[in-house]
Structure formats: structure tokens, C-alpha cells
Amino acid sequence: MNLTPAQRNQLRKRAAIEAAAASPAISMEGATTYELQLGQLAQDRLRLKNIQGTESKVELKKQLLPAYLPYVQGVLAAGNGAQDEVLTTMMTWHIDIADYTGAIEIAAYVLKHKLVMPDRFARTTGCFIAEEVATAALNANKLGHSFSLETLVSVEQLTATEDMPDQARAKLHLALGKQYAGLPVDDKPAETDFDNFYTAKQHLTRAIELHANCGGKKDLERVDRYLKKYAAQQNAS
The missing domain is CATH 1.20.930 (Transcription Elongation Factor S-II; Chain A)
Known part of the structure; x- marks a missing residue:
């Protein structure tokens, strides 16, 4: 038409x-x-x-x-x-x-x-929007494609008070954690990089709390290694 x-x-x-x-x-x-x-x-x-x-x-x-x-x-x-x-x-x-x-x-x-x-x-609106966008972001991550961090942040804010299964909310936190952890990092850890990785750790930790088998444990380990590297650099300076 x-x-x-x-x-x-x-x-x-x-x-x-x-x-x-x-x-x-x-x-x-x-x-x-x-x-x-x-x-x-x-x-x-x-x-x-x-x-x-x-x-x-x-x-x-x-x-x-x-x-x-x-x-x-x-x-x-x-x-x-x-x-x-x-x-x-x-x-x-x-x-x-x-x-x-x-x-x-x-x-x-x-x-x-x-x-x-x-x-x-079968899902509520909040669950639907959170899970569908998170799934798209995770699929893009697996394929090495980019995905809008702004979109994920907007969805998190929009659905923060919506009722949904823990696994669905965990998926959104996992997607956010991977997205923050995947932002470009300078050769030498910088404060902005630290902020992104610290935020990634918060989301990944929350994802694992909500769903232990969400698949974020290796990402969390990598983020922790980076944060330790940054702390060591700051102590040495």
C-alpha cells in the first residue's frame, strides 16, 4: 500500500x-x-x-x-x-x-x-523487548559484529522495573557486560577503559547471580584480569 x-x-x-x-x-x-x-x-x-x-x-x-x-x-x-x-x-x-x-x-x-x-x-512486553534485543546483541557478539551499546542501555533503563524471569534479565546483563568489555582498549590501560571494564564487571556479575549458567564466567575472568592490570599500573605510577 x-x-x-x-x-x-x-x-x-x-x-x-x-x-x-x-x-x-x-x-x-x-x-x-x-x-x-x-x-x-x-x-x-x-x-x-x-x-x-x-x-x-x-x-x-x-x-x-x-x-x-x-x-x-x-x-x-x-x-x-x-x-x-x-x-x-x-x-x-x-x-x-x-x-x-x-x-x-x-x-x-x-x-x-x-x-x-x-x-x-507468551511473554510480557518488558520480557519480550529485553530478551529479544539482548539475544540480537549476543548473536552479533558471537559473529564479531558491532551492536549499539546505546540500544542496550536504553532497553535496560526501559525495563528496569518490569517483571520477567531471572534468565531473561540475566541475558540482558550478559549482553551489556560483553558490550562494555568489548569496547576498544588503549595499549596502556586508561581511566576510561577502567570505567568500561568496571561497568562490564557489574553487569557480568549480576548476570551470573541471576543465572549461574548464563555463559558469562569466562568474560568475567577476563575483565578481572584487566582490572588487576590497571590497578598494578596505577600503583607503579
């Missing part, structure tokens, strides 16, 4: 008006723009269901997402927190296509208003 700039602007305005009028105690069900988006989503889900390959599904979602963006922008700008399956689904799609900035923007609204995930998801 290709929209002109004028159509996108009108869709965003209508979504904002309807979202502002909807009570937080109910859902967006019955609102004209929401129902149209929900109908489009049903069609797009059928298209996705007929595709078996994960990479192909991701590519299709990249093509489909822009059509929902004006609606999402309108709801985020003016919504009162009415239950919204289109919005929560778009949050998951943003994660699927690795647009974590877009996912976090929606997640902040979803968590603030305590929206529930679509029925097919």
Missing part, C-alpha cells in the same frame, strides 16, 4: 484524533482508522504466513512497515493508552527487522500504558 505524502499526513492526523479520544480502559477497537489498519494487518499476516524463510519474512516486513508508520506516529503522539494490536505488532516487527530505535520508541509507550502483547506471545 503506497501512500502519497498527503495521505500519510491525513492518516497520521486521523490516528492521533482517534487515539486521543479512546479511553485507556478500552481498546482501539471500533475506531475507523484502527479497524482499517487492523484489516490491512490481517492481509499482511497472510502474506507472511505463506513465506517459509525467515530472511524472506524480514524483507517483506521491511517493505510493509512504512505503510503503518503514519498510524503509529499518530498514536504515539496523542494516544491515551488504549489497547492496540496494530501498535504492539509493529513493535515486534521493528525488532524483527533490527530497527531497535523504532521498537524502543513504541515499547516506551506500550510499557507506560501497560498494553498487553498479542495473544500469540
Whole structure:
């Protein structure tokens, strides 16, 4: 569904008006723009269901997402927190296509208003966003690829008070620990390097406390060796 700039602007305005009028105690069900988006989503889900390959599904979602963006922008700008399956689904799609900035923007609204995930998801919103982003970061780490530390920090802050299994939170701390420990280090340990490794130690220690078999023990040992090296350098100077 290709929209002109004028159509996108009108869709965003209508979504904002309807979202502002909807009570937080109910859902967006019955609102004209929401129902149209929900109908489009049903069609797009059928298209996705007929595709078996994960990479192909991701590519299709990249093509489909822009059509929902004006609606999402309108709801985020003016919504009162009415239950919204289109919005929560778009949050998951943003994660699927690795647009974590877009996912976090929606997640902040979803968590603030305590929206529930679509029925097919067993996890709560906080658990979902924390675990999915952490998993993506850990997978990138294994492959030697970069991942945004800012994204992980934002997710940690966003989900700090959310209820989730210890293993899920441990995964997020593990990802943060590995990310801080993987930041570039000067040939001679510097104070900024120490700060990063000290922060890495805090996250790795917490990950192990929450889940002993999280896989962070070797990383913690390496971080401890570095911190001892830094301490020895400071004592010698």
C-alpha cells in the first residue's frame, strides 16, 4: 500500500484524533482508522504466513512497515493508552527487522500504558523487548559484529522495573557486560577503559547471580584480569 505524502499526513492526523479520544480502559477497537489498519494487518499476516524463510519474512516486513508508520506516529503522539494490536505488532516487527530505535520508541509507550502483547506471545512486553534485543546483541557478539551499546542501555533503563524471569534479565546483563568489555582498549590501560571494564564487571556479575549458567564466567575472568592490570599500573605510577 503506497501512500502519497498527503495521505500519510491525513492518516497520521486521523490516528492521533482517534487515539486521543479512546479511553485507556478500552481498546482501539471500533475506531475507523484502527479497524482499517487492523484489516490491512490481517492481509499482511497472510502474506507472511505463506513465506517459509525467515530472511524472506524480514524483507517483506521491511517493505510493509512504512505503510503503518503514519498510524503509529499518530498514536504515539496523542494516544491515551488504549489497547492496540496494530501498535504492539509493529513493535515486534521493528525488532524483527533490527530497527531497535523504532521498537524502543513504541515499547516506551506500550510499557507506560501497560498494553498487553498479542495473544500469540507468551511473554510480557518488558520480557519480550529485553530478551529479544539482548539475544540480537549476543548473536552479533558471537559473529564479531558491532551492536549499539546505546540500544542496550536504553532497553535496560526501559525495563528496569518490569517483571520477567531471572534468565531473561540475566541475558540482558550478559549482553551489556560483553558490550562494555568489548569496547576498544588503549595499549596502556586508561581511566576510561577502567570505567568500561568496571561497568562490564557489574553487569557480568549480576548476570551470573541471576543465572549461574548464563555463559558469562569466562568474560568475567577476563575483565578481572584487566582490572588487576590497571590497578598494578596505577600503583607503579
